[in-house]
Amino acid sequence: MNQVTFRWRSPLFNIVQALITLAVALLMGALVIQVSGKDALGAYRTLFTTALGSRLSIADSLLASTPLIFTGLATAIAFRAGVFNVGVEGSLYLGAFAAAWVGFTWTALPGFLLIPLAFLAAGMVGGVWGLLPGYLKAYLRVDEIVTTIMLNYVAILFTSYLVNYPFLAPGLANSMSPKIVPAAQLPRLMKPSQLNLAFPIALLCVLALWFLMRRTTLGYELRMAGDNPIFARWAGMPVARTILQVMFISGFLGGLAGAGQVLGVNYRFVDGFSPGYGFDGITVALLGRNTPLGSLLAALLFGALRSGGSTMELFTDVPRDLIRVLEATIIFFVSAQFTFEFLRRRRALQDLSAS
Amino acid sequence: MTKTLIHVGFATLRMTTPLVLAALGGVFSQQVGLLNIALEGMMLMGAFAAVVVAAAVGSSVVGVGAAALVGLLTALIFAFFVIHLRADLIVAGLAVNILALGLTAYLLQVLFNTRGAYAPKDLEGLGSLTIPLLDQVPLLGPMLSGHKWLVYVTWLLVFLSWLVLYRTPLGIHIRAVGEHREAAETAGLPVKRIQYLALLTSGFLSGLAGAQLSLGNLTLFSENMSNGRGFMALAAVFFGQARPLPTALACLLFGVFEAVQIRLQMTVQIPNQLPQMLPYLIIVVVLTVLSLRERRLSAR
Numbered sequence: 164m165n166q167v168t169f170r171w172r173s174p175l176f177n178i179v180q181a182l183i184t185l186a187v188a189l190l191m192g193a194l195v196i197q198v199s200g201k202d203a204l205g206a207y208r209t210l211f212t213t214a215l216g217s218r219l220s221i222a223d224s225l226l227a228s229t230p231l232i233f234t235g236l237a238t239a240i241a242f243r244a245g246v247f248n249v250g251v252e253g254s255l256y257l258g259a260f261a262a263a264w265v266g267f268t269w270t271a272l273p274g275f276l277l278i279p280l281a282f283l284a285a286g287m288v289g290g291v292w293g294l295l296p297g298y299l300k301a302y303l304r305v306d307e308i309v310t311t312i313m314l315n316y317v318a319i320l321f322t323s324y325l326v327n328y329p330f331l332a333p334g335l336a337n338s339m340s341p342k343i344v345p346a347a348q349l350p351r352l353m354k355p356s357q358l359n360l361a362f363p364i365a366l367l368c369v370l371a372l373w374f375l376m377r378r379t380t381l382g383y384e385l386r387m388a389g390d391n392p393i394f395a396r397w398a399g400m401p402v403a404r405t406i407l408q409v410m411f412i413s414g415f416l417g418g419l420a421g422a423g424q425v426l427g428v429n430y431r432f433v434d435g436f437s438p439g440y441g442f443d444g445i446t447v448a449l450l451g452r453n454t455p456l457g458s459l460l461a462a463l464l465f466g467a468l469r470s471g472g473s474t475m476e477l478f479t480d481v482p483r484d485l486i487r488v489l490e491a492t493i494i495f496f497v498s499a500q501f502t503f504e505f506l507r508r509r510r511a512l513q514d515l516s517a518s
Numbered sequence: 519m520t521k522t523l524i525h526v527g528f529a530t531l532r533m534t535t536p537l538v539l540a541a542l543g544g545v546f547s548q549q550v551g552l553l554n555i556a557l558e559g560m561m562l563m564g565a566f567a568a569v570v571v572a573a574a575v576g577s578s579v580v581g582v583g584a585a586a587l588v589g590l591l592t593a594l595i596f597a598f599f600v601i602h603l604r605a606d607l608i609v610a611g612l613a614v615n616i617l618a619l620g621l622t623a624y625l626l627q628v629l630f631n632t633r634g635a636y637a638p639k640d641l642e643g644l645g646s647l648t649i650p651l652l653d654q655v656p657l658l659g660p661m662l663s664g665h666k667w668l669v670y671v672t673w674l675l676v677f678l679s680w681l682v683l684y685r686t687p688l689g690i691h692i693r694a695v696g697e698h699r700e701a702a703e704t705a706g707l708p709v710k711r712i713q714y715l716a717l718l719t720s721g722f723l724s725g726l727a728g729a730q731l732s733l734g735n736l737t738l739f740s741e742n743m744s745n746g747r748g749f750m751a752l753a754a755v756f757f758g759q760a761r762p763l764p765t766a767l768a769c770l771l772f773g774v775f776e777a778v779q780i781r782l783q784m785t786v787q788i789p790n791q792l793p794q795m796l797p798y799l800i801i802v803v804v805l806t807v808l809s810l811r812e813r814r815l816s817a818r
Contacts, residue, residue, distance in 0.1 A: 199628045247608055299802075303809040306756070308555060308608065310805060312749045313798040320798075324791035445612060482627035487620025494613035495595075498605035 177457065181450060181497075185464070188492040195488060196481055206481040213478075214471030222356035228466020229358075229427070230255075230437075232365040233420030234444025235451060235458035236372050241413040243376070243453040244385035245392060246406055250296060250311030251417040252441025253318030254289030258418020260322045261288040262425045263432035264330070266343025274346040281347055282364070282422050289418020290411040292318060297410025301403040315441070323434050330432075338434035349427040361423030368416060372455040375412075385409050417441060443469075446490045449497050465490070520657060526777050527661035532735060534773030535669045536561065536744075539727035540751035541758070541765045542679050543720030548760040549683060550716040551696040555611035556596050557724045558748025559618030564589040564728025566622040569739040570629070573638040582644070582668065582729040589725020590718055592618070597717040601710055615748075623741050637738035644668055644734045666734045668726070675723070679762040692716060724748070746798070753801040756808060768804075775800050 193203035214224050234251050241248035262285040269277060296314060299305035323338070332341045349360040376382040384405045387395040395402050420440055425432055447465055451457025472483035540557045547554035564585035572581025596614050599605040623633075630636050644666040653663035683689035694702040695712045703709050727747075732739045750772055758765030779793035 195624070199625075201628075249612075296802075299806055299809070303806060303813065305805050305809045309749050309753050309756075310802050312746065313753075313801050316746055316798045317795045317802075320791040320795045324789050327791070328789050442616065446616070449609060482624050484620045484623035484627065487616055488624060489620075491613045491617030491620060494609060494616065495599055495605065498609040498613065499599055499603035 177452060178460075181461075184450070184493055184496045187496055188489050191492045192485055192489045195485065201481050202479065206475055206479045206485075209478050210468070210471040210475045212471075213474035214467040218353070219356055220470070222353045222358040224463070224467040224470040225362055226356060226358040226428075226466070227470040228462045228464075229362045229365050229423055230420045230440040231443055231447050231462035231465050231469075232362075232459055233368065233416050233423060234440050235447030235462045236368055236444075236455060237413045237416035237420070238441075238444040239448035239451060239453040239455065239458045240372060240376070240385070240416070241409055242448055243389045244405065244409040245389035246297070246300065246409055246413075247308045248293065248296070248311055248410060248413050249308055249445065250293065250314050250318075250441075251413065251420070251444050252437065252439065253311070253315040254292050254414040254417030255421040255437055255441050256318045256322045257292050257421070258285035258289035259421025259425045259436070260325060260340070260432050261285045261418065262422035263340050263343060266347035266426060267341040267431070270344045270346075272346065277344075277347045278349065278360075278426065281343075281426055282419060285418040285422035285425075286415040287418070289421065290415035293410040293414020293417070294407060297407045300410075301406040319435070322432070326432050326434050332431070340432040342431045343426065347426055348430055349423075357428055359427035361427040364419070365423065366459070368419065369455045369459045376455065381405070381408060417444075420444075443490070446494055449494055522781070524657065524660050526774070526781055528664075529777040529780065530770065530773045531661065531669060532665060533776055534769050535666075535672050535734065536727040536730045537747055537751050537754065537769040537773060538672050538676065538766045539730065540724045540748055541754040541769050542675060542762060543723035543727070544751050544755040545679060545683075545758075545760050545762055545765055546692070546716045546723070547720040548755050549692050549696045550713045551699060552600070552713060552717065553607055553611075553752075554596075554717065554720050555608060555749070555752060556592070556614035557720065557727075557751050558744050558746070559611075559615035560589045560592045560596075560721050560724035561728040561731065561744045561748050562615075562618040562622055562742070563592045564725030565732040565743050566625070566728070566739050567725070568729035569636060569638070569641065569732045569737075570625075572733060573641050576642075578642050578644050578733050581733055582726065585729035585732075586722050586725040589721040589723070589728065591721070593717045593721020593724075596721070597714050600717070601713050619742060622739075626739070626741065633741070635738055635740035641733075641737045643737040644730075666730070668730050668734050672726075672730075673766070676762050676766045683762065727751075750797065750801055753805060757804055771804075772797055772800065 189207070193207065196203040196206055213220055215221055234255065237251045237254070238248060262281040265277065265281040265284045269280070272280070292314070296305075296307050296310040299310055300307040326340050327338045330340050332339050352358045352360065352362065376386065384395070384400050385408075387398070387400060388402050388405050392402060421437075424436065429436060443465060447458050447461040450461035450464075451459070468486050468489070469483075472486040475481055476483040540561050543560070544554055544557055567588035568581040568585035571584035572578045575581070592614060596610055599610045600607055626632055626636055646664055647667050647670060649663045653659040683692060691702070691707050691712055694705070695707060695709050699709060728744070731743055751769065754765050754768035754772060757768035775797045779796045782788065782793040783790045
């Protein structure tokens with residue numbers, strides 16, 4: 164069974180390794196930029212100063228990292244349990260629509276009821292969506308990679324249909340839903356940045372997930388399912404049920420990601436609004452070694468990169484798609500990382516046998 | 519009625535070609551025991567290379583060659599990380615797909631200053647072939663004749679793949695490695711080299727698939743053009759149990775659904791997103807049926 168398993172290393176080691184990976188990736192990115200005839204140093208300088216240069220830009224970086232925290236957590240918890248859930252994007256879209264629907268339908272409710280309701284609806288819809296491939300994997304041994312990817316397209320198309328036909332905002336040409344009522348809009352934290360309540364909510368989710376993984380039975384069960392499924396089965400753990408629970412939580416978090424965008428930034432559901440937050444979640448989870456805290460840090464990093472990347476594109480002429488190339492490089496090197504240890508061990512063994 | 523059938527049949531064959539090519543690539547890597555989810559990324563890179571080179575050089579044939587080469591190179595990177603650096607197969611595959619998305623979009627901007635799509639004027643697509651006697655046959659004739667040459671090459675490749683895998687020593691070696699890696703190693707087979715070969719082949723074929731996408735059907739490249747076809751190809755490989763002909767037929771099945779949904783869009787008045795969901799849903803259903811069948815078989 165293909166899994167992403169990370170041997171335990173001290174947190175310091177992990178951070179240093181992550182930084183080295185980042186450095187290598189940045190180097191490769193610089194190479195790509197230079198080869199395409201542009202100025203790498205200038206691009207990177209713009210990237211970093213605009214990402215972290217002022218209070219406002221930090222706020223924007225935090226804003227950009229918010230959906231990534233959610234999707235990173237969603238992916239991390241699934242990967243940790245040995246489930247390759249690539250379907251977070253789909254849960255994100257469905258959750259976003261659910262949140263928007265609550266926001267423009269239940270207009271009579273006050274904010275302190277409406278907002279939690281919208282988030283809950285988003286999470287539930289996303290979670291239930293995750294149950295489908297989860298059930299197929301848990302009880303029918305259907306490989307979850309292809310099913311979750313396929314279901315992503317289904318979810319995106321379905322919400323696109325919803326927003327273009329039954330729920331199209333009247334009087335507008337664009338594919339958008341009606342705007343949510345002001346009571347449902349998440350309060351801004353640092354005007355004029357769009358940073359909003361979704362960010363602290365994401366932080367709470369990090370805490371909640373840390374607690375889940377480290378202090379609950381379910382957390383133990385899912386870690387065992389990921390690390391050693393044979394042992395888990397032998398010990399009588401309900402692996403199938405654990406997979407279902409994990410897929411639900413993963414989908415739930417994906418739905419929250421969508422809700423955060425709808426309630427905090429767009430204030431309506433827009434067709435195709437996600438530039439791939441779900442897939443970025445994979446990068447975030449991997450760089451964060453499938454842990455809640457690691458995912459948070461990685462999400463913050465990528466938020467800064469994305470936020471700086473857009474500005475980088477504006478001021479230099481380096482397209483922000485470079486960030487995606489950086490992401491890919493990072494994933495390559497992270498996945499190859501535990502092989503440097505392998506090489507070292509092999510050399511040690513060779514030395515032993517030679518002596 | 520017959521006209522619709524002919525249209526759908528023709529469209530199916532045309533649209534299935536990228537799927538079949540990519541699925542053949544999947545067959546080879548599956549036969550050495552490597553689940554290759556990077557088909558999507560390699561296809562995208564191939565599609566990009568095909569358009570860029572064909573436009574630059576003025577020949578679509580060269581474009582096809584370039585696509586295959588780029589697919590090969592992408593597979594080389596993938597294979598290096600997976601086989602030599604022992605990176606996780608799935609993770610590295612995902613990385614290839616992300617790399618393809620980013621790199622093609624990046625180069626699109628850097629080279630042509632466009633976003634979204636690149637449709638160079640005067641880009642000649644692939645040439646069509648009419649088969650002299652075949653096209654006189656009623657019903658089948660107009661369905662099978664008049665396709666781009668790559669379509670016919672594809673089915674030739676299906677036959678060749680079967681030939682190599684089941685009638686040559688290399689094929690036996692490939693299947694041995696996939697069947698039981700340690701045994702093959704003990705028997706003295708160069709496992710790593712065979713795996714490399716299989717992955718490179720799958721890159722070559724996926725690159726060709728991309729060429730058919732961008733030069734065969736339309737004559738442009740648009741961002742994320744492959745749009746999940748690489749994963750559909752993988753589903754076909756599962757369905758066809760990694761055997762060339764059944765896999766190709768599975769691709770046809772998926773292709774039928776895709777052609778049908780396009781036809782539905784044109785004729786029936788339903789919102790086009792709904793039929794577009796069909797191919798993806800069918801694949802989930804197919805995979806479920808496959809697993810159910812396996813369970814029933816193993817329960818006996």
